[in-house]
Amino acid sequence: MAEAVTRRTTCRLCGSAALTLVLSLEPTALANAFVDAAAMCTAQTLYPLDIYLCERCGHAQLIDVVDPRWLFQRHRTAIAEVPAAVESTDAWADDLIRRLRPRQGALIVGIGSNDGTLLRRFDAAGMRPQGVEPVLDLARSAINGGVPTFPGFFSPGIAERIEEERGRAAVVIAQNVLAHADDLAAVIEGVQQLLARDGTFVFDVAYLLDMVEGGLFDGILHENLGYYAVAPLVRFFHSCDMELVAVQRTNGRLRGFVQRLGGNLRSDATVEALCELEGRAGLATPTVFEDLGRRIAATRNALWSLLEPVQQAGGLIAGLGAPAKSTSLLYQLGLDRQVIALIGDDTPWKQGLSTPGLHIPIMPTDELVRRRPDLLIVLAWEHAEALIAQARSCLGWEGRFVVPLPEPRQV
Numbered sequence: 182m183a184e185a186v187t188r189r190t191t192c193r194l195c196g197s198a199a200l201t202l203v204l205s206l207e208p209t210a211l212a213n214a215f216v217d218a219a220a221m222c223t224a225q226t227l228y229p230l231d232i233y234l235c236e237r238c239g240h241a242q243l244i245d246v247v248d249p250r251w252l253f254q255r256h257r258t259a260i261a262e263v264p265a266a267v268e269s270t271d272a273w274a275d276d277l278i279r280r281l282r283p284r285q286g287a288l289i290v291g292i293g294s295n296d297g298t299l300l301r302r303f304d305a306a307g308m309r310p311q312g313v314e315p316v317l318d319l320a321r322s323a324i325n326g327g328v329p330t331f332p333g334f335f336s337p338g339i340a341e342r343i344e345e346e347r348g349r350a351a352v353v354i355a356q357n358v359l360a361h362a363d364d365l366a367a368v369i370e371g372v373q374q375l376l377a378r379d380g381t382f383v384f385d386v387a388y389l390l391d392m393v394e395g396g397l398f399d400g401i402l403h404e405n406l407g408y409y410a411v412a413p414l415v416r417f418f419h420s421c422d423m424e425l426v427a428v429q430r431t432n433g434r435l436r437g438f439v440q441r442l443g444g445n446l447r448s449d450a451t452v453e454a455l456c457e458l459e460g461r462a463g464l465a466t467p468t469v470f471e472d473l474g475r476r477i478a479a480t481r482n483a484l485w486s487l488l489e490p491v492q493q494a495g496g497l498i499a500g501l502g503a504p505a506k507s508t509s510l511l512y513q514l515g516l517d518r519q520v521i522a523l524i525g526d527d528t529p530w531k532q533g534l535s536t537p538g539l540h541i542p543i544m545p546t547d548e549l550v551r552r553r554p555d556l557l558i559v560l561a562w563e564h565a566e567a568l569i570a571q572a573r574s575c576l577g578w579e580g581r582f583v584v585p586l587p588e589p590r591q592v
């Protein structure tokens with residue numbers, strides 16, 4: 182599988198070759214490469230996880246690129262499987278409908294449209310949805326749910342087909358696509374091909390400022406090639422004859438509204454305000470990433486001081502939740518199978534599998550708590566409250582939990 186990695190030499194946003202290594206993390210297995218029992222005797226390939234900063238435009242990125250067919254054509258979690266994700270996706274769609282007011286019958290295209298959850302909301306509001314999704318299972322479930330979806334990676338070719346068959350789009354929405362795409366220029370070329378003259382391109386991506394301020398390093402994964410700030414994007418869209426007119430910072434995400442130069446939307450003060458915050462935080466400088474590196478080390482030490490007494494007493498330590506991000510978390514915090522014996526996660530397709538690279542077995546949460554672990558580390562820390570409540574209801578006793586991020590704490 183080693184041949185599936187290529188190394189790029191230029192910045193994805195501006196093409197400059199002046200890229201500086203600013204943060205070198207522990208190499209990890211691919212975050213979604215869960216394995217079954219038969220594959221557990223084979224060691225999985227570990228890939229470098231190094232962030233480079235562009236000296237010209239300030240964009241932070243991975244330059245070691247794993248072939249996207251390895252990354253995205255495996256089983257992945259559908260939005261519909263996670264109630265909290267459905268709720269936030271619906272709320273986002275409602276916000277977009279209110280804000281952009283697409284006409285009845287307008288074409289709305291989702292890129293990386295998952296199982297069609299977001300687009301179904303537009304369908305219900307009287308618009309015509311069209312998805313594009315590379316994960317075949319997800320594309321199939323979107324189609325079964327009534328959302329026409331092209332299985333594949335969005336490209337100028339797919340954009341052309343959609344335009345021929347369905348016309349131009351009033352809104353093109355890229356969910357997380359900017360972070361995943363190696364060839365961004367091709368994505369934007371496709372968007373321009375597809376977007377009506379007065380159309381809006383909307384993107385949603387993890388926000389670098391929240392990642393560094395919160396010390397949320399577990400979002401650094403091979404599939405996330407770009408770590409986005411507003412300032413480099415302003416210049417990038419301008420270089421594509423487009424303009425970033427507004428941004429929203431919400432729950433660690435950055436959402437942007439982009440139009441062709443001279444379009445109808447008026448730019449508001451949000452873009453400038455975030456650029457200013459980024460400047461003050463020194464987001465385009467290596468210092469921010471050096472600080473993040475130190476913070477990871479501090480998190481590791483603080484967590485270990487909570488785990489060591491349990492380990493020395495021969496107690497059973499287990500994990501709660503195995504999202505893709507937990508792969509990074511486990512590797513960067515040095516938590517292997519010697520430390521965490523088992524993980525409880527109720528995602529149906531993960532049952533009976535083990536975690537990528539480290540091969541920690543996954544089982545249903547109630548089965549895990551029946552083994553009475555002495556300490557549970559909440560790996561899916563963003564859902565800590567719900568997971569702890571669920572585990573406690575199966576436990577019949579209070580239990581001891583550690584939430585590792587943003588700062589390790591015992592509950």
Ligand SMILES: [Zn+2]
Pocket residue numbers: 192193194195196197235236237238239240
């Ligand atoms: Zn650049």
